[in-house]
Amino acid sequence: xxxxxxxxxxxxxxxxxxxxxxxxxxxxxxxxxxxxxxxxxxxxxxxxxxxxxxxxxxxxxxxxxxxxxxxxxxxxxxxxxxxxxxxxxxxxxxxxxxxxxxxxxxxxxxxxxxxxxxxxxxxxxxxxxxxxxxxxxxxxxxxxxxxxxxxxxxxxxxxxxxxxxxxxxxxxxxxxxxxxxxxxxxxxxxxxxxxxxxxxxxxxxxxxxxxxxxxxxxxxxxxxxxxxxxxxxxxxxxxxxxxxxxxxxxxxxxxxxxxxxxxxxxxxxxxxxxxxxxxxxxxxx
Amino acid sequence: xxxxxxxxxxxxxxxxxxxxxxxxxxxxxxxxxxxxxxxxxxxxxxxxxxxxxxxxxxxxxxxxxxxxxxxxxxxxxxxxxxxxxxxxxxxxxxxxxxxxxxxxxxxxxxxxxxxxxxxxxxxxxxxxxxxxxxxxxxxxxxxxxxxxxxxxxxxxxxxxxxxxxxxxxxxxxxxxxxxxxxxxxxxxxxxxx
Numbered sequence: 486x487x488x489x490x491x492x493x494x495x496x497x498x499x500x501x502x503x504x505x506x507x508x509x510x511x512x513x514x515x516x517x518x519x520x521x522x523x524x525x526x527x528x529x530x531x532x533x534x535x536x537x538x539x540x541x542x543x544x545x546x547x548x549x550x551x552x553x554x555x556x557x558x559x560x561x562x563x564x565x566x567x568x569x570x571x572x573x574x575x576x577x578x579x580x581x582x583x584x585x586x587x588x589x590x591x592x593x594x595x596x597x598x599x600x601x602x603x604x605x606x607x608x609x610x611x612x613x614x615x616x617x618x619x620x621x622x623x624x625x626x627x628x629x630x631x632x633x634x635x636x637x638x639x640x641x642x643x644x645x646x647x648x649x650x651x652x653x654x655x656x657x658x659x660x661x662x663x664x665x666x667x668x669x670x671x672x673x674x675x676x677x678x679x680x681x682x683x684x685x686x687x688x689x690x691x692x693x694x695x696x697x698x699x700x701x702x703x704x705x706x707x708x709x710x711x712x713x714x715x716x717x718x719x720x721x722x723x724x725x726x727x728x729x730x731x732x733x734x735x736x737x738x739x740x741x742x743x744x745x746x747x748x749x750x751x752x753x754x755x756x757x758x759x760x761x762x763x764x765x766x767x768x769x770x
Numbered sequence: 771x772x773x774x775x776x777x778x779x780x781x782x783x784x785x786x787x788x789x790x791x792x793x794x795x796x797x798x799x800x801x802x803x804x805x806x807x808x809x810x811x812x813x814x815x816x817x818x819x820x821x822x823x824x825x826x827x828x829x830x831x832x833x834x835x836x837x838x839x840x841x842x843x844x845x846x847x848x849x850x851x852x853x854x855x856x857x858x859x860x861x862x863x864x865x866x867x868x869x870x871x872x873x874x875x876x877x878x879x880x881x882x883x884x885x886x887x888x889x890x891x892x893x894x895x896x897x898x899x900x901x902x903x904x905x906x907x908x909x910x911x912x913x914x915x916x917x918x919x920x921x922x923x924x925x926x927x928x929x930x931x932x933x934x935x936x937x938x939x940x941x942x943x944x945x946x947x948x949x950x951x952x953x954x955x956x957x958x959x960x961x962x963x
Contacts, residue, residue, distance in 0.1 A: 491784045500830050503791050507828075508886040510798045511942045511955035513909045517886040541795065543788045599800075628882035660909050660957065662938065682912070684799045699799045699910040699957075 492539040492572040498522055502540040502695070506686060509697035514659025515627070516610050516694040524690065531564055532690030534587050534606035541602065541686070542568065542585060547575045549583035554591040554732070554749035561589070578752050590653070592674040594731050594753040597683035599700060605668045607689035610696060612656045612666040632664045635707060643712055652717055658705045659698055667704075673716040673732045678704040721746040724766035726757035777812050779826050779851040786811070790827040794944065797953040802906045802917035804899050804952045811949075814847040816840070820946030821867065821894045822847075828890070828944075829854045829865050836863035838870065841894075866891045871923050874933045874941050885938035888956065895921035898947035908958040916963060917952070919945060930960045 490496065498520075505519040524532040542548065548568050552561040556578040564587060565576045577583050580595040587604040597603060613623045616634045626632065635656055642650045649655075655672040659665045667678055668687060678685070678698060685698040698704060708714035719733045724745040731753060733746040745766055748754035758767060780786035786808070793805035808823035817825075825848055829835055835854040837845055848854055848867075857863050860872050864887070871893055880888035895901075901920025904927070923929075933940045933956060940956030954960065 491788075496784060496787065497830060497832075499787075499791075500828060501832060503795075504828055504833070504890075505886070507794065507798050507890070507942070508888075510795075510910075511888075511940075511957055512885050512938045513957060515885060515938060541788075541792065543792060544785065624883045680912075684795070697799075699955075701912045702909040 489571055491544075492542050492568065493524075494522065494536065494539045498536075499540045502536055505695045506537065506540065506697065509686070509695050510684075510699050512663075513699055513702050514663030514665040514696060516689075516696045518693055519695050521690045521693040525567075526563070528691035529608065530560060531587070531589055531606035533688030533692075533695070534589070534604050534690075535564060535567070535688075536690060537604050537686050537688035537695060538568065538585060538587050539572075541604075542572050542574060544572070544574065546584045547577050547582055549577050549580060549586045549752075550588075551586065551591055551593065551750075551752075552589040553734070554593075555751045557751060579756075580752050590669045590671075591732070591749060592670055592677045594748070594750045595756075597681060599682040601683040603681075603683050603685045605670075605685065605687045607666065607668045607687045607694070608691070609654075610666055610687065610689040610692050610694040612654075612664050627663060630662060632658075635664060639707060639709070639712075643709070649708070649712065649714075655714075656707050658707065660702050661705075664707075665696065665698075665704075671717070671732055672706070672714075673718050675704075675706045675714070675716060680704070719746050722764060723748045723754060723757075724764045726754045726762045726767060727764040728754065728757055728762070775814060775847040775850050777814050777847060779811075780823075781810060783826075786823070787827045790823045793951060794824065794827065794953065797944075797951055798910075798942075798955055800910045801908065801954055801958040802904075802911075802915050802952055804950050806949055807946075807951050808949050814844045816869075817844045817847075818894055818946055819949045820951050821892055824892050824944055824946055824951065825852055825854075825867065828892075831855060833864045834862055836860045836866045838866075838868040838872075840869055841867055860889075864889055867894075868892070869894045869921070871926065871929070871943075874929050877941050879933075879936060879939040879941060882939060885940065888940050888942065890942050890944060892944045892946065893921070895919050895945055895947040897921065898945060898950050898952055903963040905961045905963050906954075906958050908955075910955070910958070917960075919947075919952070921947075927960060927962050930954075934959060 706714040813822035897920035
């Protein structure tokens with residue numbers, strides 16, 4: 486694309502972001518500040534993830550972008566087009582074929598490999614935000630690994646509701662040291678964070694933070710011995726492909742209360758249908 | 771007065787910096803793994819192409835750089851191509867370029883609240899993949915791995931233990947030899963085999 490550097494960002498910006506990424510990897514789960522740039526998308530549309538992707542992307546990469554698991558929603562389509570235009574990279578919707586996957590709020594169902602990098606779009610990188618509004622105080626709590634407040638929050642949930650009432654953005658401990666936000670992925674996806682072979686990078690554009698989970702790093706969802714962490718999933722099978730192990734979206738299909746559950750990961754669902762799996766509402770592909 | 775050095779930097783500054791960074795990214799994410807960089811880079815003596823490529827990729831006017839006196843002949847090249855602020859004392863540097871590892875406890879190690887301010891040392895080694903053998907374990911490694919290098923110095927394991935004891939504060943190492951690189955982030959445990 487004329488008039489722009491490869492992958493939109495200028496080289497000095499990329500170096501700054503690259504240095505932040507390296508420090509983020511060296512200190513797993515720690516939020517590294519960076520000089521987030523204004524992007525040609527508004528904050529909240531994945532500017533942090535886009536800046537991380539722009540800084541790592543090369544001409545040999547194959548990029549996949551998902552929004553809540555889907556390749557065909559507005560955010561995913563526009564980010565994929567953005568990099569197709571500014572970097573000329575190949576794009577794909579197939580999880581297996583991608584070398585870099587930028588995601589908004591899901592981890593693909595297909596197990597990722599060591600040659601892939603997963604880039605998360607993060608709206609709020611600070612897991613203590615709702616408990617401690619002061620950023621200075623939050624930083625001190627991370628410095629001291631003082632996370633009692635979060636355990637009290639979980640305890641209060643259990644005392645009040647009988648269970649931890651967090652269904653997404655469920656806080657995790659990374660490498661036994663840092664309390665970290667996994668971004669608003671469903672708690673269902675949390676177990677996939679643990680010792681994932683792929684490198685995981687997190688970018689928060691508005692909040693100007695980058696953090697990382699290196700491959701094969703211990704990631705534990707916070708819980709108690711007598712209230713172990715349990716990922717939630719709708720008790721149904723995908724209506725299109727019949728999958729019983731994937732994360733499901735509930736879709737309203739008429740104005741008489743009709744609804745169906747379908748895989749949130751569109752590529753996974755399409756792959757299963759192509760392989761001959763059919764759900765109650767699905768037609769053979 | 772600074773004269774333009776005879777040797778160029780990257781032939782393709784954008785693509786070569788990206789390729790080098792991806793190698794560094796992988797090296798940092800998987801400690802001790804060795805990656806090829808800088809094919810065809812004409813490095814100024816006494817720098818190896820790998821260390822020169824690391825400088826071109828990561829160092830710029832935002833990063834105060836300390837250069838070991840033995841590597842002073844490369845200073846003009848670094849100043850011209852990286853535009854780095856060259857500092858006189860290691861304590862003031864966010865990046866250090868050396869062939870002998872400076873005492874780690876004299877370098878910037880960040881604070882508990884901002885451990886990312888710890889320094890990065892670009893260390894040019896005499897061998898990578900052979901030499902003294904170490905056992906590595908920590909984030910990025912599926913299982914403990916062995917790693918070999920020559921030039922880390924006799925007291926390295928003890929110095930690294932001290933560096934790691936202060937985690938999350940600490941110093942990270944980027945290792946270069948000839949056209950290959952590896953990295954030891956502060957999170958990795960190192961023991962001699």
